[in-house]
Structure formats: structure tokens, C-alpha cells
Amino acid sequence: MDLPLASIWSTYTEHVVEQGNQPILFMLVAFGTTFGITRFITHSIRTDRFSWLGNVEAGDTHIHHLVWGITLLLVSGLVGIALQPPLEVTAIIFGIGAALTLDEFALWLHLEDVYWSEQGRQSIDAVIVFSIVSGFMAIGAYPLGIGSSQDSGSGVEAIVSVSITVAIGLVLAYICFRKGKLIWGVIGIYFQLIGLIGAMRLAKPESAWARKHYDEKKMARSRKRYARETIAHPPAPDLTAPKPADTGTANGVTTAAADETSATSAEKT
DSSP states (O other): OHHHHHHHHHHHIIIIITTTOHHHHHHHHHHHHHHHHHHHHHHHHHTTOSTTOOOOEETTEEOOHHHHHHHHHHHHHHHHHHTOOOHHHHHHHHHHHHHHHHTTHHHHHHTSOOTTSGGGHHHHHHHHHHHHHHHHHHTTOOGGGTTHHHHHOSSHHHHHHHHHHHHHHHHHHHHHHHTTOHHHHHHHHHOHHHHHHHHHSOOOTTSHHHHHHOOHHHHHHHHHHTTTTTSOOOOOOOTTSOOHHHHHHHHHHHHHHHHHHHHHHHHHO
16 A cells, blocks of 8 residues: 555656646645635525525625635735745645636626626636646646747747747637637647637637628528527526515515505595
8 A cells, every 4th residue: 555655656746846836736726626615605605505604794795705815816925925935835825816716707807796697607717717727837838839949949940930839829819719719719829729620610609700700691600500508597596585475475465455445445435
């Protein structure tokens, strides 16, 4: 039993610690764990899964977990600059703050609470993008050929080669983003073939590219192609809201009282 553990630790030390990737690994673990716990808590509050669990409020103001995320991001920067602890400590604080902040990305994009709406799905997209970029960095892969000039030399040819690679990657990613293909664009930054395929495919009907460049015929093709993705998914029911039966009863009492008043008035007349 000791031998496999020793082998695993030796491999971890060689490929993670000695390569300087332990801080970003810790950040990714903190980010993923915090995001999962946050989604579980918010869903539990919405569905009233636990009676003792509720929103954090100050008076009539609901304090979004975005606030705690921004605070932790500021703390991680301040601690890293002023105290200069081991980088792993700063990475963990940053990962927790980033998860809390990006989980409400749609809120600070639209400046309104759209957490449970269709627009709220943009927060999931932001988390996926951050995870992809951070994950690639954890294995030493950087976007748009960054760092490749060190391997190919420092001459004019190397600079031109990297510049062309970066330009092509940016153009393909931009087209993918304009076509509403976020994931294709992000992965295409690392693998230009993926970016090229995403750029050549049909744009989503609600994307800026489709609205500007597509005629009615091509827009119809786009709507048909992405029909399943454009179906609205209703949010989870809010169990804390008044039940229809209660509302109906209240209305029934009000109606009965009104009828009795009308009858009394008629008798007097």
C-alpha cells in the first residue's frame, strides 16, 4: 500500500509541485468545490429544502453572494501583496472568490437579478470558460501560442510566426463569439482547428452575427437547427410563494363577504 502512495506522491511532486502548477491546481479545486456548494445552497433555498436555510439580508436588502466573492477577490490581492504568504494560500482565497463572483456573472452583466431566468445561464457559461482556461493553464497550455516563441527562438521569424498565430486565433474566436458559440471560441483559442469549425458553422438565431448577416431564409435554417436549444426551460418552482389554493380561498372569502354586503343593501332598498 505504501509503494503506490509513494509513487503517486513522487509523480505529483515531479509534475505538479516542481513545475510550479500546485497554486493553480489548488485554485481550481477551491473554485470547483465552492461553485458546487453554492449551487446546492441556492437551489435548496429556492425549493425550501431546509427550513433553517435562507437568504442573507440586511434590512430589506438581499445581499447576493456576489458581494462575498468580490470581497474575497480583494482580500486575495491585498494578502498576496502585503503579507506575501505561500502562493497556494492566495490561490485558494482567489478560487473561492472567483466562484462566488462568476456564479452571478449574469447579474453584474445585466445589472438585475436574472439568476433563475434564461439569461442566468450566462453565469454557467462564464464558469465553464474560466474552468477551461484555468484547466489548460494547469497543464501548461496557454492560449494563442503564448510562450511558443521561447521554443522557436527569438528572431524575427519567430515573432512573425507567433503574431500570425495570435491574429488568426483571435479572428476565429471573435467569429465564434459573435455567432453565439462561446465554448467553440474558447477552445478554438487553444486549438485553431476547433475555432475554424465553429466559425464555419451556422450561427445561433439570437446571436449578433445572425441578426446582422442572415436573411430570412438563413435565419429560418438557424432557428430550425437550434430549435431544441431555444426552448425555454421554466425555473424550479418557488415553494415559498403562496399556493394557488390559499389564494383561491382568500378570494372566495372576499367574494362571499361582498355578496353578503350586496344582499343586505338590496334588502334595505
